[in-house]
Amino acid sequence: MAAVSKFNFDGMSVEELTRLIEDAQAKCAEKSEAARRSLVEEMTAKAAALGLSLEALVGAGVPPRTNVRKPRSDLGQKVAAKYRGPDGGTWSGRGRKPGWLTQLEAQGRHQSEFAV
Structure with a gap:
C-alpha cells in the first residue's frame, strides 16, 4: 500500500520528527485500544445471543494441560555407583x-x- 506522504521529512528538525513519532505512536495505541474494545463488544454480543457470557466462552475453549512432566522422585538424592x-x-x-x-x-x- 503506497501512500503519498503529507510530510516533508527532510525539512523537519529532530524535535519535530520526535514529536511526530510520539504523536503517531499515541494515535496507534488509541486505535488499537478502540479496535480491541469493538472486538470485545462484538464477541460479547455474539456470546449473549448463544446464552453465554464472554468469560464462560473464552474459559471453556482452553483445555487443561495434561502433559506436564512430574518432578523426579529422587531429585537431590545421591545415586548409587554403577x-x-x-x-x-x-x-x-x-x-x-x-x-x-x-x-x-x-x-x-x-x-x-x-x-x-
Whole structure:
C-alpha cells in the first residue's frame, strides 16, 4: 500500500520528527485500544445471543494441560555407583563420562568391565 506522504521529512528538525513519532505512536495505541474494545463488544454480543457470557466462552475453549512432566522422585538424592575404576573412582552412569573411564576405553578396555 503506497501512500503519498503529507510530510516533508527532510525539512523537519529532530524535535519535530520526535514529536511526530510520539504523536503517531499515541494515535496507534488509541486505535488499537478502540479496535480491541469493538472486538470485545462484538464477541460479547455474539456470546449473549448463544446464552453465554464472554468469560464462560473464552474459559471453556482452553483445555487443561495434561502433559506436564512430574518432578523426579529422587531429585537431590545421591545415586548409587554403577561403575568403579581401578583407582577407586566411581561413576553412576549419569552425566558426562569420567576421565578415568574415557582413558581406559581409549586403551581398548570396555565400560562393562568396570560395572559394580
